[in-house]
Amino acid sequence: MTVGTNLAEVSALIGDPARANILAALMDGRALTASELAYVAGVGASTTSVHLAKLHDANLLTVVKQGRHRYFRLASPLVSRMLEGIMTFAAIGSPPRYQPRTTNDTAMRLARTCYDHLAGWLGVALADALVARGHIVLGDDAGELTASGIDALGKLGLAPAALQHSHKRVFCRPCLDWSERRPHLAGAIGAALATHCFERHWIEHIRDSRAVKITTAGRAGLRSSFGIDLSDRPTL
């Protein structure tokens, strides 16, 4: 069976804990060096080298040499999607078993990027707020911006109507959040909202992570614009 074979080969590649850690660390699209990846993988440099070679051979990673460093990154958005698909199942479809929380984990669960939009508690809260106010209607597979939504987001300077009719990209769709297990907003509108938050410095990237920090200005802005209350959330 040629189909099953490829399925098995690729999955087996991801199925090693060290390699899975490497791939998870690269999920946000950054490029990391072999040494950094050895650290996140939790194994020695020599072992990591072998793993990276395999991932590279299978076209999961691309590599660029820079001086005496070798920077690895995910080879394509296809790889990200594949990994996100597996992680989503692992988080949602799998039995809710006890998982120790790390500090970084807490930050990731509060707010992080997912491709170009927001995920984590914040991402879900944002989606909830827009749905609660009748700005967005969300289905299982797609969503729709209502007239009041076009109006409200327009007042924030987002010009959603302009995005709405490009068919290059889905305008509004739910994206299952693996930590909250509920949908957040993806598609053009999700990206626009994330950009908006970054531009106003409501959120900032946390170094070496997909997690984002919610600034003081962000706490105020998210409350006044969307009614999102962060007072009972950890400051980190």
Place this chain on the structure above:
Amino acid sequence: MTVGTNLAEVSALIGDPARANILAALMDGRALTASELAYVAGVGASTTSVHLAKLHDANLLTVVKQGRHRYFRLASPLVSRMLEGIMTFAAIGSPPRYQPRTTNDTAMRLARTCYDHLAGWLGVALADALVARGHIVLGDDAGELTASGIDALGKLGLAPAALQHSHKRVFCRPCLDWSERRPHLAGAIGAALATHCFERHWIEHIRDSRAVKITTAGRAGLRSSFGIDLSDRPTL
């Protein structure tokens, strides 16, 4: 790393050739018995039993007892999506290496179902035909039915306008075809087209497979309705 661990566990589960064959065989949503799965897995009954138990424990499969048979099926659409994601990468992102073709493989590549819509050569040809005639505009991530498309599909009795404004489901989106490596049509419109073809007996399910057979009536109908020429395609 709690995230990477789950990723690895799930992937390792899929990463065994026997289990991958089992999952691939269940991809179309049918339920198969343990014996049938033992056959597709290519291992003995006892070994299969262990594999099925693992897949079941991890919530990838559900099982229903019926007499002395145990029927297994994929536990949820989430599992299908995950597997489709991996298979897509395996087919597209991986190096184009030599793959021996089996008879069944040929049928699968000609026409098959992908969830509820059509894939394979036929699926891509259908998408191409609609795009070429200006009925559909396809982007990377979404697609749009044009006025001429609404008109043309309406004449076939599809009432696309009715489907278009339910936001429960994406109306039209491209879905990367792993055998053709080009997009076919998914979403509500893809499903409607597939249903249309089945209802008119243009295509029929092939027993024990996701592959579909194109009937003589189908060859005529696909040509007259969409200009799809199957004369140089194998009859099987």
Place this chain on the structure above:
DNA sequence: GGAATGCTTCGCCCGAGAACGAAGCGTTCG
């Protein structure tokens, strides 16, 4: 130039887990 750094290659060890066959248990058929 020499030392330090980053990464890879090699050889070895070792454990996890996939496979099988035999035996056991429950269901159905004649």
Place this chain on the structure above:
DNA sequence: CGAACGCTTCGTTCTCGGGCGAAGCATTCC
């Protein structure tokens, strides 16, 4: 009721591949 069937459990074997450290090869720093 006995036989056949479908599936699981058990015990054993054995292979694959991940792990490490030492050594080797680049590149860069001082």
